[in-house]
Amino acid sequence: xxxxxxxxxxxxxxxxxxxxxxxxxxxxxxxxxxxxxxxxxxxxxxxxxxxxxxxxxxxxxxxxxxxxxxxxxxxxxxxxxxxxxxxxxxxxxxxxxxxxxxxxxxxxxxxxxxxxxxxxxxxxxxxxxxxxxxxxxxxxxxxxxxxxxxxxxxxxxxxxxxxxxxxxxxxxxxxxxxxxxxxxxxxxxxxxxxxxxxxxxxxxxxxxxxxxxxxxxxxxxxxxxx
Amino acid sequence: xxxxxxxxxxxxxxxxxxxxxxxxxxxxxxxxxxxxxxxxxxxxxxxxxxxxxxxxxxxxxxxxxxxxxxxxxxxxxxxxxxxxxxxxxxxxxxxxxxxxxxxxxxxxxxxxxxxxxxxxxxxxxxxxxxxxxxxxxxxxxxxxxxxxxxxxxxxxxxxxxxxxxxxxxxxxxxxxxxxxxxxxxxxxxxxxxxxxxxxxxxxxxxxxxxxxxxxxxxxxxxxxxx
DNA sequence: GTCCGGGCTCAGAGTCGGCTCAGAGTCCGC
DNA sequence: GCGGACTCTGAGCCGACTCTGAGCCCGGAC
Numbered sequence: 001x002x003x004x005x006x007x008x009x010x011x012x013x014x015x016x017x018x019x020x021x022x023x024x025x026x027x028x029x030x031x032x033x034x035x036x037x038x039x040x041x042x043x044x045x046x047x048x049x050x051x052x053x054x055x056x057x058x059x060x061x062x063x064x065x066x067x068x069x070x071x072x073x074x075x076x077x078x079x080x081x082x083x084x085x086x087x088x089x090x091x092x093x094x095x096x097x098x099x100x101x102x103x104x105x106x107x108x109x110x111x112x113x114x115x116x117x118x119x120x121x122x123x124x125x126x127x128x129x130x131x132x133x134x135x136x137x138x139x140x141x142x143x144x145x146x147x148x149x150x151x152x153x154x155x156x157x158x159x160x161x162x163x164x165x166x167x168x169x170x171x172x173x174x175x176x177x178x179x180x181x182x183x184x185x186x187x188x189x190x191x192x193x194x195x196x197x198x199x200x201x202x203x204x205x206x207x208x209x210x211x212x213x214x215x216x217x218x219x220x221x222x223x224x225x226x
Numbered sequence: 227x228x229x230x231x232x233x234x235x236x237x238x239x240x241x242x243x244x245x246x247x248x249x250x251x252x253x254x255x256x257x258x259x260x261x262x263x264x265x266x267x268x269x270x271x272x273x274x275x276x277x278x279x280x281x282x283x284x285x286x287x288x289x290x291x292x293x294x295x296x297x298x299x300x301x302x303x304x305x306x307x308x309x310x311x312x313x314x315x316x317x318x319x320x321x322x323x324x325x326x327x328x329x330x331x332x333x334x335x336x337x338x339x340x341x342x343x344x345x346x347x348x349x350x351x352x353x354x355x356x357x358x359x360x361x362x363x364x365x366x367x368x369x370x371x372x373x374x375x376x377x378x379x380x381x382x383x384x385x386x387x388x389x390x391x392x393x394x395x396x397x398x399x400x401x402x403x404x405x406x407x408x409x410x411x412x413x414x415x416x417x418x419x420x421x422x423x424x425x426x427x428x429x430x431x432x433x434x435x436x437x438x439x440x441x442x443x444x445x446x447x448x449x450x451x452x
Numbered sequence: 453g454t455c456c457g458g459g460c461t462c463a464g465a466g467t468c469g470g471c472t473c474a475g476a477g478t479c480c481g482c
Numbered sequence: 483g484c485g486g487a488c489t490c491t492g493a494g495c496c497g498a499c500t501c502t503g504a505g506c507c508c509g510g511a512c
Contacts (some may be wrong), residue, residue, distance in 0.1 A: 107310045198461065444498065
């Protein structure tokens with residue numbers, strides 16, 4: 001469960017955030033001033049901090065600095081100040097995001113999700129890959145593996161596969177494929193597609209005669225089925 | 227140098243951003259529509275993307291999804307829409323931040339700094355020394371050892387090796403290598419690559435004719451295999 | 453049943469990209 | 483001004499990739 005530390009001296013806002021966050025399955029911790037926030041965070045490190053800038057005891061940037069001294073937890077700043085100077089200060093002090101009051105709850109929640117997602121992807125280091133039952137495609141590294149073995153693809157084969165994999169489950173038209181891989185002058189050479197799709201299937205499919213992931217849609221185009 | 231890809235169909239904004247970013251030491255790449263943005267990013271991966279939502283060809287969330295399919299690069303969305311619904315959609319699609327037009331340049335720059343800082347903390351991992359079976363590369367000290375002996379590299383050789391070693395296991399395109407080592411005017415001189423890769427292999431590989439770490443991907447680029 | 457169009461497979465020809473080597477040009481330090 | 487290192491260029495060779503054409507299969511139309 002994701003733990004959110006909400007820091008605000010306004011009981012109204014605290015209440016509203018507590019209810020909304022709890023309803024969405026977050027575990028909510030609260031603090032009403034800067035020192036309480038710092039001790040609470042040190043006590044039980046949260047996954048994300050929502051921090052109001054107008055605290056009674058400490059300046060907002062001090063709280064941010066206090067947290068940043070030892071943790072990279074995402075910090076979303078709330079503030080009534082719309083002055084760009086305040087925003088710049090808070091962000092440069094180490095905040096991740098800055099939302100001005102009055103704020104929409106939907107937007108705040110979306111920014112919260114974005115911050116948490118970002119923090120969590122940073123932990124797993126691997127490249128994002130598309131996986132099927134028989135092969136895996138690493139779009140960033142431009143690599144394809146089938147089981148343990150690396151599969152070598154030619155530029156054309158890779159271009160074709162990339163187009164299909166970038167639209168998982170969706171039908172990609174013949175013209176579109178031809179345009180993206182061969183260029184706009186080749187949109188009628190649909191036989192190229194047949195030849196190279198056959199090669200891809202031979203390299204990637206378990207049973208090339210009955211493909212399960214690189215599907216032909218007769219007369220229309222092709223589809224990659226994850 | 228931090229590379230920023232700015233995507234906007236408004237020439238005014240493109241110009242303003244280019245000037246402001248370049249003045250602060252960023253390297254600026256631009257694209258005027260979604261497909262150009264996706265190919266530009268695949269061609270030369272930027273460190274951060276500034277993306278306008280109102281593009282002529284693709285929907286903003288499609289561009290975000292297209293990037294998120296293979297990279298975790300920070301995406302800052304620009305938009306004239308203030309509707310919270312749009313913000314939620316963009317953030318949930320994978321954007322990192324959402325700035326509404328008209329925006330203050332100081333604020334945008336601060337959010338940009340925040341996004342880049344965040345992305346860079348995860349990367350610092352470990353020592354800047356890359357080790358393979360036959361040689362070791364110390365990126366910080368700019369030294370290469372092969373067994374006990376120090377190997378001397380010329381500036382060009384080093385630039386090439388550095389690019390490859392900084393992307394271990396990943397394919398680095400010919401254009402990208404040429405741009406990074408020789409400059410943007412040389413992106414077609416792929417014979418340079420052959421000559422210098424051959425030299426590197428002669429200096430570093432056990433069997434230069436059958437390289438195990440500096441791999442050619444015909445028609446696409448080269449790959450460093452740790 | 454026959455015809456026809458779209459799709460699959462296979463094999464061969466031509467081209468293109470990649471490797472190697474050697475030599476000329478250029479830049480820098482002494 | 484000289485020497486040496488570095489960078490660039492060109493030629494020959496080779497292998498791989500791309501394209502093309504022919505034959506075959508399948509399903510639908512007549």
